[in-house]
Amino acid sequence: MSRVYNFSAGPSMLPLQVLEECAKDMLDYKGSGMSVMEMSHRSPVYDEIIKDAEAKLRQLMNIPDNYKVLFLQGGASTQFAAVPLNLMNKNKKADYIVSGQFSGKAQKEATKYGDVKIAASSKDANFSFVPKTDRSSFREDADYVHICFNNTIYGTKFPYIPDTGDIPLVADMSSCIISEPVDVSKFGMIYAGAQKNMAPAGLTVVIIREDLMGNAREDIPVMLDYKTMADNDSMYNTPPCYCIYVAKLVYEWILGLGGLEKMKEMNQKKAALLYDYLDSQDYYIAPVQKESRSMMNVTFVTGDADLDKKFAKEADAQGLKNLKGHRSVGGMRASIYNAMPYEGVEKLVEFMKEFAKNNPKA
Numbered sequence: 454m455s456r457v458y459n460f461s462a463g464p465s466m467l468p469l470q471v472l473e474e475c476a477k478d479m480l481d482y483k484g485s486g487m488s489v490m491e492m493s494h495r496s497p498v499y500d501e502i503i504k505d506a507e508a509k510l511r512q513l514m515n516i517p518d519n520y521k522v523l524f525l526q527g528g529a530s531t532q533f534a535a536v537p538l539n540l541m542n543k544n545k546k547a548d549y550i551v552s553g554q555f556s557g558k559a560q561k562e563a564t565k566y567g568d569v570k571i572a573a574s575s576k577d578a579n580f581s582f583v584p585k586t587d588r589s590s591f592r593e594d595a596d597y598v599h600i601c602f603n604n605t606i607y608g609t610k611f612p613y614i615p616d617t618g619d620i621p622l623v624a625d626m627s628s629c630i631i632s633e634p635v636d637v638s639k640f641g642m643i644y645a646g647a648q649k650n651m652a653p654a655g656l657t658v659v660i661i662r663e664d665l666m667g668n669a670r671e672d673i674p675v676m677l678d679y680k681t682m683a684d685n686d687s688m689y690n691t692p693p694c695y696c697i698y699v700a701k702l703v704y705e706w707i708l709g710l711g712g713l714e715k716m717k718e719m720n721q722k723k724a725a726l727l728y729d730y731l732d733s734q735d736y737y738i739a740p741v742q743k744e745s746r747s748m749m750n751v752t753f754v755t756g757d758a759d760l761d762k763k764f765a766k767e768a769d770a771q772g773l774k775n776l777k778g779h780r781s782v783g784g785m786r787a788s789i790y791n792a793m794p795y796e797g798v799e800k801l802v803e804f805m806k807e808f809a810k811n812n813p814k815a
């Protein structure tokens with residue numbers, strides 16, 4: 454067996470230990486005589502898995518008791534509609550901080566359902582930083598404020614939690630959830646597609662304060678109504694059973710390492726290795742402002758599109774996969790989520806040095 458270092462932004466690497474556990478249990482999950490993929494979601498053996506997944510996530514993120522955890526489908530993108538359908542319910546107004554492509558998509562989707570204001574944006578600077586805001590940035594009668602906490606494509610992350618006063622703060626955390634501790638109580642709702650840092654694609658996790666549920670628009674599709682999902686313990690219909698099982702194993706893996714404080718320490722060490730190298734030389738350019746740098750997605754360019762292409766191609770041949778930047782921005786992007794080992798980043802930096810030496814710029 455040979456495993457590569459996969460720098461994909463998502464779906465992305467899963468911890469080897471988790472994959473081994475999946476393999477071990479593939480044909481016969483703990484004496485049940487079947488794979489988790491084959492089980493009824495209503496069976497006692499599966500009930501234990503989903504309950505355990507929720508308990509482990511609550512423990513890991515220290516989720517307060519007045520928050521519900523929902524295991525849904527449809528990806529983070531479905532939440533771009535579900536959020537306004539559920540939460541734009543008092544004044545039909547919502548404020549969005551647009552700090553990248555996904556927050557832009559979320560904002561655009563929300564305009565279908567009410568009065569949406571862009572409270573702040575860094576679009577004019579090609580999203581190279583996260584805009585600063587304070588309470589005065591938001592309309593007092595907004596039903597919620599929406600942010601994307603880590604901007605996967607541009608490689609930026611909020612260096613602060615916006616102060617929205619009493620207005621519920623909603624955060625898309627698809628590409629940074631469980632990478633470090635966050636104070637859940639500062640948010641009305643957190644959502645994340647699982648395929649970046651938690652599980653295979655197909656699962657979306659929603660963490661929502663209970664009092665925000667139950668006031669959805671009347672015409673909301675039942676599948677998007679958080680209250681329906683919460684009342685049915687995420688089993689109004691068939692949940693993404695296998696993904697939830699893998700997520701549970703990932704939560705256990707992190708708890709076994711020492712929890713989110715330890716995970717943050719490991720992630721900081723990986724990111725520092727890469728950023729310190731980027732700051733020490735002038736062959737590669739890191740376009741993101743230092744204060745807004747993401748610990749999960751690191752973007753850089755050579756300044757020459759042909760060299761960028763060559764870089765990704767030669768890195769690939771050495772087992773450093775998926776380093777090509779997002780199609781909309783070009784350059785390179787190294788996604789170094791929880792499951793990326795330190796050695797993977799070491800190998801990448803070694804390769805970057807070699808490449809710079811072998812490919813002098815004209």
Ligand SMILES: *Cc1c(COP(=O)(O)O)cnc(C)c1O
Nearest residue numbers: 528529530555605625627628646
């Ligand atoms: C990947 C990503 C999305 C889109 O997720 P899907 O699950 O593909 O819908 C949305 N927001 C962020 C921050 C992402 O990284």
